[in-house]
Amino acid sequence: MFSLNTCxxxxxxxxxxxxxxxxxxKSYAQQRGQSLSKLVEAYFKILTNExxxxxQEELHPDVIALFGAIDVPQNFDWKKELTEAIEKKHGHEGxx
Numbered sequence: 579m580f581s582l583n584t585c586x587x588x589x590x591x592x593x594x595x596x597x598x599x600x601x602x603x604k605s606y607a608q609q610r611g612q613s614l615s616k617l618v619e620a621y622f623k624i625l626t627n628e629x630x631x632x633x634q635e636e637l638h639p640d641v642i643a644l645f646g647a648i649d650v651p652q653n654f655d656w657k658k659e660l661t662e663a664i665e666k667k668h669g670h671e672g673x674x
Contacts, residue, residue: 593618606639 607617
């Protein structure tokens with residue numbers, strides 16, 4: 579049997595955030611069955627992995643939660659895939 583033991587350090591962090599933002603974030607986390615700490619941790623991981631540029635306009639938390647949900651090949655052509663899906667949905671496959 580193979581066993582991999584890993585050690586993860588957990589550190590407490592204190593943040594100063596508007597009361598209303600905290601209330602909304604707690605509600606958001608509860609609706610998704612997550613702790614607020616896990617939600618913040620996931621967001622920090624996204625930021626530090628540079629999947630989102632911190633200088634971009636703010637994204638909705640639902641959009642942020644999708645980052646990393648699937649692995650997409652480097653050469654993925656989303657415009658082509660979207661076009662094909664729309665054509666298929668509306669019965670226009672192969673028409674361009």
